[in-house]
Amino acid sequence: DVKVTQSSRYLVKRTGEKVFLECVQDMDHENMFWYRQDPGLGLRLIYFSYDVKMKEKGDIPEGYSVSREKKERFSLILESASTSQTSMYLCASSDPLAGGPRDEQFFGPGTRLTVL
């Protein structure tokens, strides 16, 4: 089974701190994604990556950056955390060459980040 793991389920940080959210997938997927989930807004794409060292902005990249030094790991970085970044963060991965039932995005359990 595909497994997408996120480094923390719950995280509490202070305004101005630099925050790292880590995501690791074990299926050699090329595509990785970071979404944030907020009540009433659904999931919104922050950044995504189609290959190592490649990244593309999603719909709401402001205040975030990403790093993908290895294929299995995709990190989301909050350079200076703000209270508006309190949210649930979900990582996902997918294989663009997969077919049939494996042709989907697989999600991690999420990290609930609170910025005080």
Add this chain to the structure above:
Amino acid sequence: AQSVTQLGSHVSVSEGALVLLRCNYSSSVPPYLFWYVQYPNQGLQLLLKYTTGATLVKGINGFEAEFKKSETSFHLTKPSAHMSDAAEYFCAVSRRTASKLTFGTGTRLQVTL
């Protein structure tokens, strides 16, 4: 650009009743459509997807959805609700499978006795 509209942020049904969750999409290219479910404190799980071919798609846990191009809709149904179906459901669209998803705002399904 693509977008998804889910009508009804909260839907309540009785156990055994029909479940109908509505999803309309906008896309300038033939869409790939998905329904995901999220149980409390968990990530998202794929229920079903439409890519090409048959417009009636069957998924897990007895759910199905029908792609209607003329109505730009992809509504999710289940003939008989079960208490375990209580969760939040998200409709999503993409340009191709395994690509970035654009989600709707979600519908929380409550199932009552």
